[in-house]
Amino acid sequence: MTPDALIPFTRGAPSLDIIDTQGLAEATQKAFSTDPAGTFGYGTAGGYLPLREWIAEQHGVDVDQVLVTNGSMQADAFLFQTLVRPGDDVVVEAPTYDRTLLSLRQRGATVHAVDLETDGVDVAALRSLVDGGVRPALAHIIPNFQNPAGYTLSAAKRTQLLALAAEHGFVVFEDDPYVSIRFEGEPLPTMLSQDTADTVVYASSFSKTVAPGLRCGYLVGPKKVLAEVIKLATNTYISPNMVSQSIVNEYCRSGLLDRSISVVRTALRERRDALVAALRRELPEARFTPPQGGYFMWVELPEGVLVDRLAPVAREHGVAFVNGTDFLLDGGHNAVRLAFAGLSPEQIDTGITRLAAAVRALAG
């Protein structure tokens, strides 16, 4: 790291040192020699069958309830195209992933943002919204180590949310790419696994556990919804990337996935710890809840610190973040999202020192 290089807390991407390039090369050789026809042929829109089967087993569902896509954002796009018509009500968390917000607004949906608490979306507020007559086509929920906040939906709220969805007939879109990157505490059951009313569509990805460049994500859900989404996938691209999916299949089945998750967890826990320690030391006035996993932490600065003014000053000091306002329909003016997945503990420490200096400079 050169002393002046920008330290970017901006992007939800892993650093290369925690990607198992050697294991991927091995899995690739095996995939190419074991099933060249399936790997290099067109395949079908649902995805590479052995990987679909592996995912179906993990979630205890039938294979036709699984669609493997070119990254989970492509899965989101298909799902929104299938379920959301212009003018439809949809529910998102506030704050939420900025690209989801953009996608839903571009589809012409009426977006209702429900406050996210440290134990997940405010289910009581969502109930009030529904009681008030809003009929959401879906509620988009990131249950674990949420992007951008890092918060996790509690077990109790998962149950409440499922009941509410079943009662009012809306889809819970459980968007769960970070689930395996848990640093501590017990994993909570997915809403998908507790769904008895065909209300949950679940998405996840291998971007955070294997590598983003494979662009391999997936959807799991009720057969009826999945059949529609798969039809849309056929009409859009015939089939997704078989080469990648065949590599991922070998990677998962050979046990390399578990090893990779363990490496990623250990590294990101250290990065989270470095971030928390540096913030407590350098910016004791900042408020945050350390995430139990994932990539991101949401940090609220004192009221007077406006992040749209702070951002350019921070860049002059050699540090970047994403403004809280990007993740909200309104508010977030004194909040930032810090992505720690792509930076070393040393970079994080230096970055937060610079951020603190920028906050002082702005105040000064």
Added chain:
Amino acid sequence: MTPDALIPFTRGAPSLDIIDTQGLAEATQKAFSTDPAGTFGYGTAGGYLPLREWIAEQHGVDVDQVLVTNGSMQADAFLFQTLVRPGDDVVVEAPTYDRTLLSLRQRGATVHAVDLETDGVDVAALRSLVDGGVRPALAHIIPNFQNPAGYTLSAAKRTQLLALAAEHGFVVFEDDPYVSIRFEGEPLPTMLSQDTADTVVYASSFSKTVAPGLRCGYLVGPKKVLAEVIKLATNTYISPNMVSQSIVNEYCRSGLLDRSISVVRTALRERRDALVAALRRELPEARFTPPQGGYFMWVELPEGVLVDRLAPVAREHGVAFVNGTDFLLDGGHNAVRLAFAGLSPEQIDTGITRLAAAVRALAG
């Protein structure tokens, strides 16, 4: 081949024996070791930069005029989303690729099908259409070894079409996945290479020259159009498959691509020859123009042979084709598309013998 196995002249896919799995394994090892960061990271929506640069060089354009996508159908979908609004007039060839027809109709476009002659689209008819007041957003043209007909657009008509497009301000969408699979005759210049008025958007693919399972296609066109399409790609999936594109990049730059094209050409020429010979022997009443390249041949059966009746009889005889009607808004009732790319000369010979028997059985 078991004696009773169905011989499918249906699918535009190569057989595994003409896919260079060994070369792909080598290119993959090199890609993984040379650029792990670019291969396994997210990348950007425009595609893997070294491959974009290679494609840009091939076409003599700037790199920001190139978008590499998850297969060329995904590129088509982005382009149609960008240029075609519901109700817009669009022009296609008659017959044309069934999925293009479906895509355009699903977007709510008003589709005008202009007759395809053995030297390409009837430009005079297209001119009449435009003179009559139709204002197409785009004209979709497959210039080489067209799908489904196998015909190639002549040099003269390419010039005329470009002039017409420039005069009337419509986009020529030059959809050219088969260009490299020429068996004989001189290659004709692309319309893209002759475009001086920013009227051409060009698409091609590595599915036919390397392998379909890589899902690697691309668009080349005016900067303004490409900038819009790239924005749409970002919002849809962040970035396309970097692993595949990095493999394809190594494959192209190492000279393996030229070797693969040579293998594919030789094999498919033999298959085309087997098809033509078998048809002349078994079904002398069938009318067709042997294609100078590509995957497909369009065969017209005598007037009285209705393909929707022939199809089930043919299946009983162990052979399948795609009905001509699938590629047309109307007509094609006595035509079939025969895809010869995925079958051995022996399979083709047997398949046509069976087809002839089915025709006799239907007549009998």
